[in-house]
Amino acid sequence: MDDKRIAAEEAVKYVKNGMTVGLGSGSTVDFMLHALGKRVQEGLQIQGIPSSKKTEKLAKELGIPLVDFSVTTHIDLAIDGADEIDPSLNLIKGGGGSLVREKVVDACADELIIIADSSKVVSTLGRFPLPVEVLTFGFEVTAEYIKKLGGDPVLRRKDGEVFISDNRNYILDCSFGHIDDAARLHETLVKLVGVVDTGIFADMADKVIVANKGEIELFQKKQE
């Protein structure tokens, strides 16, 4: 079976009756939604808060009850994917372009579980170009600033068209090479004019479930 699916199905075991569940985005999360939808059909009572329009659509098709932040701002558990995961469980996310909403959903969860196959585990972040969501207005200016920081920004395109996020913004994919201090890079980037947020999720994940050739590996945040 696909390792993404194996990790996703393992994570769904952590969902309990009555929970409000943050629903991440991406192909690994899609497997999770199918497994969660099955449990809902079997009687599990939960409500989900989706982190993208794509996730919202699939969750609805699978019969997962949804709420939004006008109903509750408390999330018991969020389950999301990642593009890179380092040994301290810092992440790069946003390969699917949903990083801003994912960060809002993941940040207000009591617990964040990341699901991935083993290809996402790296010793240092940065092989995957860092997605940075920026305002369309003056994005060229923002790109210049990112260039000065050594980021080599590329305006994301999909199917030949400039990619537009769910928030009607652009994504700049920025290759910084190896990122030694992810939190610091994020802090620097979010201060630039036009930057909405970055795909660095530093110190947010509580658990990472990785499937490697069918075997589950569980990584947990170190307690301070």
Ligand SMILES: O=C(CO)[C@H](O)[C@H](O)COP(=O)(O)O
């Ligand atoms: O951050 C994300 C979307 O913005 C995804 O979680 C990330 O890109 C992983 O995707 P996949 O599960 O398809 O490999």
